[in-house]
Amino acid sequence: MKNSSCVVIFLSLVMVVAMSSLPAEAQNRFRPAIQANDNIITEYQITQRTRFLALLRAPGDPRALAREQLINETIQFEAARLSGDMPGEDQIAAGLEEFAARANLTAEEFITALGQEGVDAQTFRDFVTAGIAWRAHVQARFRSEARNIPQEVIDRNLARTGTEGGLRVLISEILLPKTGADTTRASRARAAEIATMRSEEEFSTAARLYSVAASRSRAGQLNWVAIETLPENIQAPIRALSPGQISQPIELDNVIGIFLLRDVERVAVGRPETLSIDYALLRVAAGPSEADRIASRIDTCDDLYGIAKDLPEDMLIRESRPLTALPADIRAQIDFLDVNEATTALVRGSQSTVLMLCGRQQAFESTVDFELVGTRLLNTRLTSIAADYLADLRADTFVADLAN
Structure with a gap:
């Protein structure tokens, strides 16, 4: 240097x-x-x-x-x-x-x-x-x-609502950097100004000028997306908008987000109850230590059949049900599991259990666009990575004001 x-x-x-x-x-x-x-x-x-x-x-x-x-x-x-x-x-x-x-x-x-x-x-x-x-x-x-997004992540993203059915939104985004105290202060002031804009044209211009998102070249415009696949902390503000309205600034991890709702539509099919959950539940009489030992040994739900072969038939349950038809205690655990992942947190009566998620699939015809969901997750990752990368490059750059 x-x-x-x-x-x-x-x-x-x-x-x-x-x-x-x-x-x-x-x-x-x-x-x-x-x-x-x-x-x-x-x-x-x-x-x-x-x-x-x-x-x-x-x-x-x-x-x-x-x-x-x-x-x-x-x-x-x-x-x-x-x-x-x-x-x-x-x-x-x-x-x-x-x-x-x-x-x-x-x-x-x-x-x-x-x-x-x-x-x-x-x-x-x-x-x-x-x-x-x-x-x-x-x-x-x-x-x-960024694109190394496991199918399990997409499945989990969809599991909370089932599919792309329900509410879909067409939004534009502006993401402003938070790379230091001065930059964050300037971005907050700029975000407040953007939030007062009254037209999509103004918002589009601001997106091209200020946004650090990959969508900057498209004036911040994103394709149709199921609102439930968006980060949870921006879903409520977007739901509160009417087409043409701009959100208040939203503080995210590395950026400040402002969103314009361009259009909204409801899709009749693809509701949560159409998501079918395949799971296995083994009751373990020997207690939590034995349950933990079993969970550490199994790789798939089929492995539980070998463990349960000499046990009473009712000790192992293997079934597929619509998400909304699952017992409340099982659904609460399933939400946090990836396919072929097990938990011993569930207790039935006085018995420990091993609960494993075998799979998630659509039980009926659905409008879900898995490619769209995956692309949105990819763009979210790239945006975050790009903001961090620019911040690192800037921190390593010697900058001097030569005018003074």
């Missing part, structure tokens, strides 16, 4: 000498303002980004936001470049067109409109490219890790 700093200082001195012969306007254009490791952010870049954000009516202080964005994007660009995850020209062009389409313009028309307000095309291009590069880098680096 010491050698890198020396290089930056040397380059800065070279720039100062070179600039001394330039007109004042050109000097301002290239004047170093911020150093992030070996990278220099110029005053011109900050001024241009500030003007761009002001045109997009970004809430808060556009200049402060411009500085924060440019520091993060410099770090993100560096990570993407080092890993070979930079987007190609076709991807960038598509991103520019997609962003401009939000204003019902082509990319060329949007760039012309920006130019009339004093914002050059490179500022727009850099903004879009940064988002594309970061998403590609995060997916390439962490997707295999």
Whole structure:
């Protein structure tokens, strides 16, 4: 890091000498303002980004936001470049067109409109490219890790409500970082401003500008999702919304979330009672120690048949029932078990037991979209991983204000 700093200082001195012969306007254009490791952010870049954000009516202080964005994007660009995850020209062009389409313009028309307000095309291009590069880098680096979601996790997620049936919502999200005291304070202030917005267009713009979620490129928009598959602490706030309304800020583990409800629908089939639970319950007369020993020896429900072969027939129960038809004490334990996982926490009368979950399946036709549920869990994981990753990169980055 010491050698890198020396290089930056040397380059800065070279720039100062070179600039001394330039007109004042050109000097301002290239004047170093911020150093992030070996990278220099110029005053011109900050001024241009500030003007761009002001045109997009970004809430808060556009200049402060411009500085924060440019520091993060410099770090993100560096990570993407080092890993070979930079987007190609076709991807960038598509991103520019997609962003401009939000204003019902082509990319060329949007760039012309920006130019009339004093914002050059490179500022727009850099903004879009940064988002594309970061998403590609995060997916390439962490997707295999994040997508390793066991079917049991999806099953458990569905078990509390059965299927995607019931209430489905179409939402947009903005996730703001909580990577330190100053960032958290700024994110809370920004979240409060976003929560007062009155239109989906404003919310979409804010999502593109501020959100650290993977959905940023889609203006925060998510596909249809069963509300019960969302994290429990955001279900109630979303249920309380009507289409077009925006939630109050919600404090999550590493981010602050604000959500816009775009639409809602009810699905008639796929209710909890359609989820069938296959379980086995062995009563153990010898007490809790013997129950624990048996639980540690079995791998599947079929193993219990060998253990119970010389016992009275009523000592082992193996059956499949709808979730809502299970005895209350069994259902309370089943909710926390994965398939082929056993517990000895249940007591029947004075006898210890071994309760094992053999399987979960749909008893009747259902509208559940397991791919959608899995994708949502994947995106949630990637969002959390990306926020933590950026926070780690930023903590390891030397950042200096060169303007003072």
